[in-house]
Amino acid sequence: MGLIVQKFGGTSVADSEKIKNVAKAVIKEKLNGNDVIVVVSAMGHTTDNLVKLAFEITNKPSEREMDMLLSTGEQISMSLLAMAINELGYKAISLTGLQVGIKTENCHMCARILDIETTRVKKHLSEGNIVIIAGFQGVCEDNEITTLGRGGSDTTAVALACAFKADRCDIYSDVEGVYTADPRVIKTAQKLDVISYEEMLELARVGANVLHPRSVETAKPYRMPMRVRSSFKLDDLGTLIIGVDEMELNKPVTGLACDSSQIRIVICDIEDKPGNAAKLFNLLASQNLSVDMIIQSYARNSKNTNDIAFTITKSDVEKFNALKDDINKILNASNIYIDEDIVKVSIVGAGMIDRPGIAAKMFDILAKEKINIKMISTSEIKISCLVEKQYSEAAAKALCTAFNLDGAKIADVKGDLPV
Amino acid sequence: MGLIVQKFGGTSVADSEKIKNVAKAVIKEKLNGNDVIVVVSAMGHTTDNLVKLAFEITNKPSEREMDMLLSTGEQISMSLLAMAINELGYKAISLTGLQVGIKTENCHMCARILDIETTRVKKHLSEGNIVIIAGFQGVCEDNEITTLGRGGSDTTAVALACAFKADRCDIYSDVEGVYTADPRVIKTAQKLDVISYEEMLELARVGANVLHPRSVETAKPYRMPMRVRSSFKLDDLGTLIIGVDEMELNKPVTGLACDSSQIRIVICDIEDKPGNAAKLFNLLASQNLSVDMIIQSYARNSKNTNDIAFTITKSDVEKFNALKDDINKILNASNIYIDEDIVKVSIVGAGMIDRPGIAAKMFDILAKEKINIKMISTSEIKISCLVEKQYSEAAAKALCTAFNLDGAKIADVKGDLPV
Numbered sequence: 135m136g137l138i139v140q141k142f143g144g145t146s147v148a149d150s151e152k153i154k155n156v157a158k159a160v161i162k163e164k165l166n167g168n169d170v171i172v173v174v175s176a177m178g179h180t181t182d183n184l185v186k187l188a189f190e191i192t193n194k195p196s197e198r199e200m201d202m203l204l205s206t207g208e209q210i211s212m213s214l215l216a217m218a219i220n221e222l223g224y225k226a227i228s229l230t231g232l233q234v235g236i237k238t239e240n241c242h243m244c245a246r247i248l249d250i251e252t253t254r255v256k257k258h259l260s261e262g263n264i265v266i267i268a269g270f271q272g273v274c275e276d277n278e279i280t281t282l283g284r285g286g287s288d289t290t291a292v293a294l295a296c297a298f299k300a301d302r303c304d305i306y307s308d309v310e311g312v313y314t315a316d317p318r319v320i321k322t323a324q325k326l327d328v329i330s331y332e333e334m335l336e337l338a339r340v341g342a343n344v345l346h347p348r349s350v351e352t353a354k355p356y357r358m359p360m361r362v363r364s365s366f367k368l369d370d371l372g373t374l375i376i377g378v379d380e381m382e383l384n385k386p387v388t389g390l391a392c393d394s395s396q397i398r399i400v401i402c403d404i405e406d407k408p409g410n411a412a413k414l415f416n417l418l419a420s421q422n423l424s425v426d427m428i429i430q431s432y433a434r435n436s437k438n439t440n441d442i443a444f445t446i447t448k449s450d451v452e453k454f455n456a457l458k459d460d461i462n463k464i465l466n467a468s469n470i471y472i473d474e475d476i477v478k479v480s481i482v483g484a485g486m487i488d489r490p491g492i493a494a495k496m497f498d499i500l501a502k503e504k505i506n507i508k509m510i511s512t513s514e515i516k517i518s519c520l521v522e523k524q525y526s527e528a529a530a531k532a533l534c535t536a537f538n539l540d541g542a543k544i545a546d547v548k549g550d551l552p553v
Numbered sequence: 554m555g556l557i558v559q560k561f562g563g564t565s566v567a568d569s570e571k572i573k574n575v576a577k578a579v580i581k582e583k584l585n586g587n588d589v590i591v592v593v594s595a596m597g598h599t600t601d602n603l604v605k606l607a608f609e610i611t612n613k614p615s616e617r618e619m620d621m622l623l624s625t626g627e628q629i630s631m632s633l634l635a636m637a638i639n640e641l642g643y644k645a646i647s648l649t650g651l652q653v654g655i656k657t658e659n660c661h662m663c664a665r666i667l668d669i670e671t672t673r674v675k676k677h678l679s680e681g682n683i684v685i686i687a688g689f690q691g692v693c694e695d696n697e698i699t700t701l702g703r704g705g706s707d708t709t710a711v712a713l714a715c716a717f718k719a720d721r722c723d724i725y726s727d728v729e730g731v732y733t734a735d736p737r738v739i740k741t742a743q744k745l746d747v748i749s750y751e752e753m754l755e756l757a758r759v760g761a762n763v764l765h766p767r768s769v770e771t772a773k774p775y776r777m778p779m780r781v782r783s784s785f786k787l788d789d790l791g792t793l794i795i796g797v798d799e800m801e802l803n804k805p806v807t808g809l810a811c812d813s814s815q816i817r818i819v820i821c822d823i824e825d826k827p828g829n830a831a832k833l834f835n836l837l838a839s840q841n842l843s844v845d846m847i848i849q850s851y852a853r854n855s856k857n858t859n860d861i862a863f864t865i866t867k868s869d870v871e872k873f874n875a876l877k878d879d880i881n882k883i884l885n886a887s888n889i890y891i892d893e894d895i896v897k898v899s900i901v902g903a904g905m906i907d908r909p910g911i912a913a914k915m916f917d918i919l920a921k922e923k924i925n926i927k928m929i930s931t932s933e934i935k936i937s938c939l940v941e942k943q944y945s946e947a948a949a950k951a952l953c954t955a956f957n958l959d960g961a962k963i964a965d966v967k968g969d970l971p972v
Contacts, residue, residue, distance in 0.1 A: 150609035184629065190569035191633055192640040199639075202632035202647055206625035210603065213621035214610055220618075221611040228621055232651070233696050254695070276673070277652050 136301040137259075138163050141173040141269065141291035143307035146365035147211045148178035150218075157218035159306065159368050160264055164224060169259045171298065173269040173291040174215055176207025197242035201271075201281045205231070208268035208287070216266050226264040229255070231271035231279070236290065238272035238280045245272055245280035247289070250297035267294065285346030292349040296356040303358055304372075305345060306365040311373035312337065312344055314539035315390040319530055322540030326388065327371075330378035333388045336482040336516040350375065383485035386492050387537040392526050393478040396426060396445040398508065399454065401461065403439040403468035411442060413464055418446075421453050427478070427511040427520060439468075443509060445478070445520065476508065477526040480518040481533060493517050499536045503528050555720040556678075557582050560592040560688065560710030562726035565784035566630045567597035569637075576637035578725065578787050579683055583643060588678045590717065592688040592710040593634055595626025616661035620690075620700045624650070627687035627706070635685050645683040648674070650690035650698070655709065657691035657699045664699035666691055666708070669716035686713065704765030711768045715775040722777055723791075724764060725784040730792035731756065731763055733958035734809040738949055741959030745807065746790075749797035752807045755901040755935040769794065802904035805911050806956040811945050812897040815845060815864040817927065818873065820880065822858040822887035830861060832883055837865075840872050846897070846930040846939060858887075862928060864897070864939065895927065896945040899937040900952060912936050918955045922947050 140163060142156050156174075163170050175181075184203050188195045195203075212228035219226035235251025258265045269287025272280045282289055288305055295303035312334065315323040329337075331354040338347040344362055353360050353375070363372025404410050411430060418425055428444045446454060451472070458470060486492045493510075496517055500507055505528065509520035521529055534540045559582060561575050575593075582589050594600075603622050607614045614622075631647035638645035654670025677684045688706025691699045701708055707724055714722035731753065734742040748756075750773040757766040763781055772779050772794070782791025823829050830849060837844055842865055850860045865873060870891070877889060905911045912929075915936055919926055924947065928939035940948055953959045 150606055153610060187569055187629075187633060188636060191572060191637045195636045196639055199632040199635045199647060202635075202649075203629060206628045209625045209628075210606075210622060213618040214606060216618045216621075217607060217614045218610045220615055228618060230621075230698075279649075 136166075136168040137171070137298055138166075138168045139171045139173065139291050139295040139298070139300045139303045141287060141303070141305045142175065142215075142365055143287070143305075144175040144178055144180070145308040146306050147174055147176075147215065150214070152365075153177075153211070153214050154218050154221075156215060156306075156365055157222055159365055160215075160219060160226075161222055161224055162368060163304075164264060168301070170264045171255065171259070171294055171300070172212075172215065172264060172266045173287055173294060174208055174211045174266060175269050175287040176204075177211045177214075180207040180210065198278070201242045201279050204281055205268070205271040205279050208270055212266045212268050219264055219266075224264060225262050226266055227258050228266040228268070229258075230268050231290075232273040232277060234267055236267075236272040236293075238274050238282070240274045240278070240280075242280055244283035245274065247272055247282065247293045250293060252297060255298070282348075285348070288346040288349035289352055292352045292358060292360065295358050296352065300358070302361060303353065304361045304363060305349070306363055307344075308364060308366065309344055309362070310364040310367060310370055311362050312375075312389070314388070315530055315534050316392060319392065319527055320390075320534050320540060323534065324540060326373045328374045328376060328381060329388060330381055330484045331375060332378055332515055333482050333484050334375050336480070336513065337389050337391050345375075378484045381484075383483075385483065385538060386485040386489045387481045387483040387539065388485070389482050390530060390533055390537070390539055391480050391482065392530055393480070394476075394523060394526065395447050395449075396476065396478055397448050397451060398443060398445050398473040398476050398520060400441055400443040400471040400473065401465065401467045401469075402441050402471070403437065404442055404465045406438050406440045410440075410465060414442060414461065417457060417460060417464065418454075421457060423450050423453050423457075427509050427518065429509050445476070445509070448474070473508075475523040476520050477523045477529075478518050478520050479526065479529045479533065480516055481537060482516045484515050486517075487514055495536065496533065499532050500529055503532050505529050555585075555587040556590070556717055557585075557587045558590045558592065558710050558714040558717070558719045558722045560706060560722070560724045561594065561634075561784055562706070562724075563594040563597055563599070564727040565725050566593055566595075566634065569633070571784075572596075572630070572633050573637050573640075575634060575725075575784055576641055578784055579634075579638060579645075580641055580643055581787060582723075583683060587720070589683045590674065590678070590713055590719070591631075591634065591683060591685045592706055592713060593627055593630045593685060594688050594706040595623075596630045596633075599626040599629065617697070620661045620698050623700055624687070624690040624698050627689055631685045631687050638683055638685075643683060644681050645685060646677050647685040647687070648677075649687050650709075651692040651696060653686055655686075655691040655712075657693050657701070659693045659697070659699075661699055663702035664691055664693065666701065666712045669712060671716060674717070701767075704767070707765040707768035708771055711771040711777060711779065714777050715771065719777070721780060722772065723780045723782060724768070725782055726763075727783060727785065728763055728781065729783040729786060729789055730781050731794075731808065733807070734949055734953050735811060738811065738946055739809075739953050739959060742953065743959060745792045747793045747795060747800060748807060749800055749903045750794060751797055751934055752901050752903050753794050755899070755932065756808050756810050764794075797903045800903075802902075804902065804957060805904040805908045806900045806902040806958065807904070808901050809949060809952055809956070809958055810899050810901065811949055812899070813895075813942060813945065814866050814868075815895065815897055815939075816867055816870060817862060817864050817892040817895050817939060819860055819862040819890040819892070820884065820886045820888075821860050821890070822856065823861055823884045825857050825859045829859075829884060833861060833880065836876060836879060836883065837873075840876060842869050842872050842876075846928050846937065848928050864895075864928070867893070892927075894942045895939050896942045896948075897937050897939050898945065898948045898952065899935055900956060901935045903934050905936075906933055914955065915952065918951050919948055922951050924948050 238245035360375040657664035
């Protein structure tokens, strides 16, 4: 008998009918002869609505009380799912993070899981129960309720799968798998049968909102196979995520992602002397401002000054504005530009590691489309270019065609893998 | 420094504006120099909505999962109230029943409180916090979440007040206190300044929906003074509930209540032999059917048979219908009548104990109004008459006038009492 961990996202449990549908998906896995642990998110827009309520009351809610508030969302959906499974004649029991013993750091709203107790869940499983566990939440000292941050339910599912040595962790949502590109933009984008953790991580970070990156990071060292699949198409196996060493790499580029959540900031005419960049980014870090791409121009003007450009997420723009005076004071910059009309287009592929020329090909394709590149950043398996927002679709389409992302199967699986 | 327990009902915390208002009421008590423990119900119709969701999924939800589901309501309101108090510059912390250690029986949906841990709450109070505690919920073995049944938040508040030896327990809702009669019917009904536990219990049971009877039962042996007051009129002290020995009893009748939630059932022509009544009521008890008034007629007909009449609550009528065949089989009754158009009118007063003639006066007043009495039941401090529903208002008005319930102050307080 195997053990499968299933995770259902908010859209999959958005109302009572959808919860009944999820109950069927769970029972289907149970009837395959497996023990099943289910992790649920909050129903539909529950979390957003709770956040809205909090902000009606205060602009700076206590993080501890936010965790108290938001953790109710998963408690609602898990109890309803247990009822729906019972109604179909199967044993089920729902448990909060505290009741399971999902131990986290003593910190609120973005706690990391430290340890998971297995005794209670194993007992319920051995009694024939389907065990439903609240995603996104844990417990720290003094029975304090913590949450793992947005998208944390994916991480709960993978962490449970690793702790219980599950055969697989299935992440169900309203998407059918991981695509070579956003299918809403590139109509010919193909669903991938398989993708490596590394590629998935790069895609997740550049804005393919399929999986929370932390869940992939958690799965990777344990080689826990994950499936991204749709709760509305139960016969579709979705996309399997496994180690790169378990795959045949047929193509250098696996996927493409566009991220329009960032803005570019350019700080002009900073004196070119050691320590100025450090001052700037320390200041940004002090306000918890995450910076993504960074470019420093080569000082070649008569004033011996540099421009430094970087990108931050749009939601941090207020934080940045509050820092502007300080930046001016410390760096004596001539000007600060904010550019909101940008999009980051990235190509990702574990197969590009040993193949030179992929970056050159990407720049070439964009040039042929007369798309100016504003910034470039690269990692071992990713190349990102910042372009004007108006070219987002044209860039994506041209790159998909050139790198064969609207074609057939991209990577094959070596050997047997859990289905 | 004193300690006050305040409880706010669902209408008092129905939205973010009302929660801010409650925060002010809490801080007002804190500024009086008291430590404050606050108990909250779920916001507005939250509990009803959660129950509705459960019944969309199943007709027979697991009681354990219902507790899991419903306990989220109070967790939402308590965290929001903590935020609202923080926003006004005061320290507050919210705690679930589990976190406090409100230990209950191992039973779901109507658990009784067995014990309350005081260590953690005392620590938070000593650090200057206002401590907000989820009403209605507790915890039993294995960290299982339990609830106390509808209206249980009143009981949570009083139990906490007793456990922490509070000076007073204030129950805030949208009513301004306990009235001599329902002010929506009797426009001249008067708010009582003070009422005894015993009278309050009788009034609560006959349908004055001001307080949950279990809360009054809990307060009584500890002589815990309770105040029923409005969260929308903070300067109004509402009604104080204390021991009857602490009051001057000026009048025999303190209040009047009409209960239209019952129906009358008459079982005709049961053979007059020992054990038949026991059989009937054992059968009703086996289905958890609560019976209120019971009358057995004197067997004086030629067939030597009795009629037995009793009242049950309307919501139990389906349960009763399911038993009808069994009743006919066991008792061989000639007929079973169900009478839905009835109302139970009760007068209550600790002062009637040593004053004969109150019942006679009540019957006389109803007769003068040409209102037929269908059933009568009495306790030491209560007389209830079942009449046709159409006479409900006429009966209430006549009795209020006759017993001076639309007049001035009814009972005075002996000595000093907490304000």
